[in-house]
Amino acid sequence: MKPNRKHTFVLLSILAFALVARLLYLFAYREDPFASHLLHDAGRYQQWASTLASGQPWETGAFYQAPLYPYLVAWVYRLTAAEPLGVYVLQLILGVTTIFLVYRVTRRAYDELAGLAAAAIVALYAPLVFFETKLLSVSIAVFLAALLIERMQDADTARRDQGWLIPGIVLGLAALTHAGLLLMGPLGAGWIILDRQRALQKRLLRIASFVLGATLVILPVTIRNHRASGEWILISTNGGITCYQGNNPNAVGVFSTPPGFSGRIEDQQKESRRLAEQETGTTLRDGALSSFYFRKAGAFLVDDPGRAARLFTGKLLLAVANEEQPLEYNPRLDENPFRWLFPTPFALMVALAAIRVFSRRGDPARSRAEMPILLLVLTEATVLVIFYVSGRYRLPVVPGLAALAGCGLVTLWRGFAEKDRRIGVVAAISAAVAVISFAYVPLAHGDLRNQQLAMGHLDRATALWETGHHDDAVDAMRRSLALDPVFAERHLNLAQVLYRLGRIDEAEIAARDAVERDPESLEALFLYGVLCTEQRRLDEAATVFSAVLLRDPTRANAANNLLGVLIQLGRTDEARRLWHDLRGRGVSVDPSLDERMQSLSSTGK
Numbered sequence: 001m002k003p004n005r006k007h008t009f010v011l012l013s014i015l016a017f018a019l020v021a022r023l024l025y026l027f028a029y030r031e032d033p034f035a036s037h038l039l040h041d042a043g044r045y046q047q048w049a050s051t052l053a054s055g056q057p058w059e060t061g062a063f064y065q066a067p068l069y070p071y072l073v074a075w076v077y078r079l080t081a082a083e084p085l086g087v088y089v090l091q092l093i094l095g096v097t098t099i100f101l102v103y104r105v106t107r108r109a110y111d112e113l114a115g116l117a118a119a120a121i122v123a124l125y126a127p128l129v130f131f132e133t134k135l136l137s138v139s140i141a142v143f144l145a146a147l148l149i150e151r152m153q154d155a156d157t158a159r160r161d162q163g164w165l166i167p168g169i170v171l172g173l174a175a176l177t178h179a180g181l182l183l184m185g186p187l188g189a190g191w192i193i194l195d196r197q198r199a200l201q202k203r204l205l206r207i208a209s210f211v212l213g214a215t216l217v218i219l220p221v222t223i224r225n226h227r228a229s230g231e232w233i234l235i236s237t238n239g240g241i242t243c244y245q246g247n248n249p250n251a252v253g254v255f256s257t258p259p260g261f262s263g264r265i266e267d268q269q270k271e272s273r274r275l276a277e278q279e280t281g282t283t284l285r286d287g288a289l290s291s292f293y294f295r296k297a298g299a300f301l302v303d304d305p306g307r308a309a310r311l312f313t314g315k316l317l318l319a320v321a322n323e324e325q326p327l328e329y330n331p332r333l334d335e336n337p338f339r340w341l342f343p344t345p346f347a348l349m350v351a352l353a354a355i356r357v358f359s360r361r362g363d364p365a366r367s368r369a370e371m372p373i374l375l376l377v378l379t380e381a382t383v384l385v386i387f388y389v390s391g392r393y394r395l396p397v398v399p400g401l402a403a404l405a406g407c408g409l410v411t412l413w414r415g416f417a418e419k420d421r422r423i424g425v426v427a428a429i430s431a432a433v434a435v436i437s438f439a440y441v442p443l444a445h446g447d448l449r450n451q452q453l454a455m456g457h458l459d460r461a462t463a464l465w466e467t468g469h470h471d472d473a474v475d476a477m478r479r480s481l482a483l484d485p486v487f488a489e490r491h492l493n494l495a496q497v498l499y500r501l502g503r504i505d506e507a508e509i510a511a512r513d514a515v516e517r518d519p520e521s522l523e524a525l526f527l528y529g530v531l532c533t534e535q536r537r538l539d540e541a542a543t544v545f546s547a548v549l550l551r552d553p554t555r556a557n558a559a560n561n562l563l564g565v566l567i568q569l570g571r572t573d574e575a576r577r578l579w580h581d582l583r584g585r586g587v588s589v590d591p592s593l594d595e596r597m598q599s600l601s602s603t604g605k
Contacts, residue, residue: 018123021341022092029133033463040328042135049073050082062225062233062286068176069137084135091132091139101146106403109369118406126342130331138392141178146399149372161205168213180383187375231287240293241272246388247297253314254325319384322347323441324391330456347437349401351430355408359426376400454484488518541565560590
């Protein structure tokens with residue numbers, strides 16, 4: 001059934017709103033410090049794409065991360081300036097296109113009203129536009145996920161079995177952006193083979209076309225990886241460590257830094273190799289390294305099945321929780337003034353989708369068109385349980401979940417309009433799902449929530465500092481400490497910033513807090529000594545620098561500062577002994593201090 005003019009007008013209005021609202025959001029985001037200070041993965045993608053755009057190779061071995069996105073960004077950079085703005089515009093356009101695809105998918109599976117409802121839900125979902133304005137692959141993954149289920153629906157009804165080549169190609173592109181979507185391959189093949197309405201030969205031809213399409217896209221990457229590393233690596237080598245990040249002794253269902261890791265993306269590959277080779281006592285190639293961490297994650301789960309069951313249950317609850325679990329960018333701290341144009345909570349989508357699941361109202365003839373939607377939801381749920389839950393990794397489920405939610409909303413409306421007694425029970429179940437979604441994180445993960453917010457404020461503080469907003473950076477650091485005052489490093493960061501701003505008294509308090517929380521931190525102790533020097537408490541400064549040198553006799557900055565303080569105090573005998581000791585051990589002495597000591601030695605003072 002073709003949409004009537006009224007429905008077409010509503011659809012065009014939704015798309016127009018989505019485009020205008022996104023452009024307003026992007027216009028405001030250009031003033032955000034994160035727009036010019038890229039965090040973690042975004043910074044890595046920027047370096048990767050800029051290197052490719054300049055014609056230089058990025059990696060010598062197999063791809064560490066899925067490669068499609070940085071190559072796409074590099075292509076944009078070749079056409080425009082090597083700045084993210086052009087990429088953001090492309091992602092916003094694809095975001096609006098995703099809304100249209102969700103409408104088509106939902107309309108095919110259910111009806112016109114459900115399609116419009118699903119489109120409106122997606123258009124008003126804030127995390128989509130939040131990540132469309134970040135240099136991250138997730139927006140492309142969402143678009144390809146929507147395109148994949150739309151093409152699967154189309155191929156399923158096509159007469160030509162070879163038409164499955166197209167969804168296979170889309171699957172390959174999706175896997176090169178978000179490797180977890182590769183699971184749609186075997187699930188889709190299983191769906192095809194179970195179609196008893198077609199002859200077995202036709203089903204096999206459809207599967208072959210589907211697999212061929214994906215192979216045509218992925219195989220060049222696999223061959224490139226083999227040439228670069230000598231190993232047959234399908235797409236990338238970070239799968240093992242990503243799995244271990246979600247399944248290790250520190251795991252709680254979200255990204256968890258395993259023991260021995262710093263958590264920094266720029267160091268992750270080197271750290272994972274160093275720690276694995278220390279544990280195995282052998283040199284590991286890229287593929288073997290990934291396999292090592294898959295095995296390590298598996299061993300952790302097998303050793304304690306009870307904990308594994310609790311961890312998987314927690315991941316499922318986090319997967320349906322309303323709050324977005326952050327990696328580097330935290331949507332809960334979004335300060336864009338146009339964010340209120342996107343009020344759809346994730347809990348609403350989950351609750352409305354539950355209505356579709358529990359009511360099963362609708363046209364049975366359309367059930368095949370619904371299957372790609374369900375397969376996408378199943379794929380993403382499986383990926384989140386196997387690895388870990390984050391807002392970024394969860395986002396590709398939105399096209400499927402919104403389609404179910406659109407049907408659920410129309411089902412709810414029609415049920416009450418028709419005074420269907422069963423709809424009350426389903427509505428009660430939906431309300432319970434919404435309550436669980438809203439309440440789970442605040443009730444079960446309050447401390448984790450505070451830690452995530454604290455890290456988000458710290459990231460914003462870094463961005464503010466780097467963009468010249470120094471006082472705002474200090475305020476953001478203080479908000480971070482108020483939420484999570486445990487870590488000494490954050491007190492040290494605040495002390496360093498205050499010192500650079502000349503706010504010595506405040507810096508000394510922060511440095512003292514850092515030392516109290518971590519007496520072994522030589523950085524904090526050294527800075528406290530510097531601040532004592534600034535305050536002319538030279539005897540205390542000498543004691544502090546001596547303590548630093550006692551723990552690390554090679555630390556030249558502490559040695560020189562101690563030497564300078566001893567000279568100022570007139571403790572020349574101690575200064576002379578220290579000077580001879582440093583020269584004897586080959587520790588670099590500041591030229592001005594060296595000259596001063598030579599002068600003192602020559603005069604016999």
